[in-house]
Amino acid sequence: MNRRIAVPERLAQRVTATFGDAGRRWVAEVPDVAAAVADRWALRLGDPFPEGTHALVLPAVRPDGARAVLKLPLRDGENDAEAFALRAYDGDGAVRLYGHDPATGAMLIEQAEPGDPLLTHPDMAAAFAIACGLVLRLRRPAPPGFAFPSMRSLLAGWVAQWTQLALELRVTGDPDRAAPLTAALRLARRQLRHYREAGVLINRDTHLRNIVAAGREPWLVIDPKPVVGPPAYEAGLPVLLMLGAEPTPDAADAVIEQVAAGLRHDPAEVRDWALLRAVENMTWNRGGSGSQTGFQAVSARQAAVLMRRYDADPWALPGPDTRRKTEMADVERRRSWPPPANSVTGSRHEVRR
Ligand SMILES: Nc1ncnc2c1ncn2[C@@H]1O[C@H](COP(=O)(O)OP(=O)(O)OP(=O)(O)O)[C@@H](O)[C@H]1O
Ligand SMILES: [Mg+2]
Incomplete structure (x- = not known):
């Protein structure tokens, strides 16, 4: 059983500033979506990554112990295609898609570790x-x-x-x-x-x-x-x-x-x-x-x-x-x-x- 997820403050602010009421609704509802999807896929959830812009992104552990990432986007007509692109890449230069729930837009994705962004490269x-x-x-x-x-x-x-x-x-x-x-x-x-x-x-x-x-x-x-x-x-x-x-x-x-x-x-x-x-x-x-x-x-x-x-x-x-x-x-x-x-x-x- 996962404890209730708290949406990071900066993510909540950003989403609300950009999407207004739709953003507020999403911030209010996304912890329940996270709980329902985690139940269905039997995931143990960690604390959200702080960097998300329009999505709640959390580390997750699958029942077999494999580490993954759960991504719950605020759907804007553009990000529905993300899952289909990851599937097309099939792990070739991109993280793998493990699961996709079209009803909520939830994606279960291979976790890249250590996960540091290329932006931090010294050269x-x-x-x-x-x-x-x-x-x-x-x-x-x-x-x-x-x-x-x-x-x-x-x-x-x-x-x-x-x-x-x-x-x-x-x-x-x-x-x-x-x-x-x-x-x-x-x-x-x-x-x-x-x-x-x-x-x-x-x-x-x-x-x-x-x-x-x-x-x-x-x-x-x-x-x-x-x-x-x-x-x-x-x-x-x-x-x-x-x-x-x-x-x-x-x-x-x-x-x-x-x-x-x-x-x-x-x-x-x-x-x-x-x-x-x-x-x-x-x-x-x-x-x-x-x-x-x-x-x-x-x-x-x-x-x-x-x-x-x-x-x-x-x-x-x-x-x-x-x-x-x-x-x-x-x-x-x-x-x-x-x-x-x-x-x-x-x-x-x-x-x-
Ligand atoms: N598969 C992954 N492996 C490791 N870290 C990840 C993974 N997916 C996301 N993250 C971490 O979570 C952060 C936010 O994820 P992502 O970039 O997918 O969301 P976003 O920028 O909010 O998305 P969007 O642009 O769709 O709104 C990333 O910057 C990264 O730190
Ligand atoms: Mg991003």
Whole structure:
């Protein structure tokens, strides 16, 4: 019999800040889910790992004494695919999936031990090489039987959301935010126009906390967020992580070269996907609480640096079909140009909501 699990305070705060009422509900209910699943799989549970962002993750011991990890995610439409990706990897460069309960999203996973994140590696160049090796190794044909999220539908969603946002920014007259958004919108539309699905399973969340020290292999990937789409998309996240919170154009050029070499892509393509990812992050969870503004502000700075190599006209919306007549008439009626001075100054380093 396990004692009742307490959700770590920081996890509770993060989930509530991001998901509001749904987050509060999850924090209240997840200890019961943990107890029920542990009963069903006859697990002895340990104390939760402190690092979880949207999931309660606990060490667990199986009836045969084998050590495992129980992961109970706050289901957001994206993480349902995690179990199917782990199954597709089948232990090859990633932790193994032992069990999955589709009703709750609970996963029982091989425990990587000692489990230290690759982020703590003393040699960052070596860590980067290890991470690139794993990213390349995990790419494989998407297995049949599960509809993984597709890059095509992600792109279509971005085009719809960003077009709307670009139109709104015309109204408020905020060129600093509009310029990267417009550049990314143009890229997303081009990607969508030329899209050919190659059926490759890629991971949109390979960062150095999601690669941990293990026994049967030195390092294993945990926590995959799979997408079926173009492999170069995977290059966007490492560029942004290496660019950090105070990006500069020179640093961006250097990082893009490094990631392109490590993941064997064309640097121009890497820049495209890095800008798309930065704008995706910048516009993530727009309806959510203010706690995301730090992340969104950093993403906006990264987007502003990355877009310098693209057409910088913030108001040139791509494609005539984005300018639906009624919307544009409405926009033109309300638009003030030139924009008021206070909407230009001060907006470079913060995302206004
Ligand atoms: N299989 C595992 N072996 C060892 N440690 C693990 C394992 N799975 C998770 N952990 C530990 O728990 C932490 C949180 O797990 P994980 O990364 O899966 O959750 P998360 O980041 O909250 O997930 P998500 O991004 O889905 O919200 C990890 O950073 C790691 O320290
Ligand atoms: Mg993680």
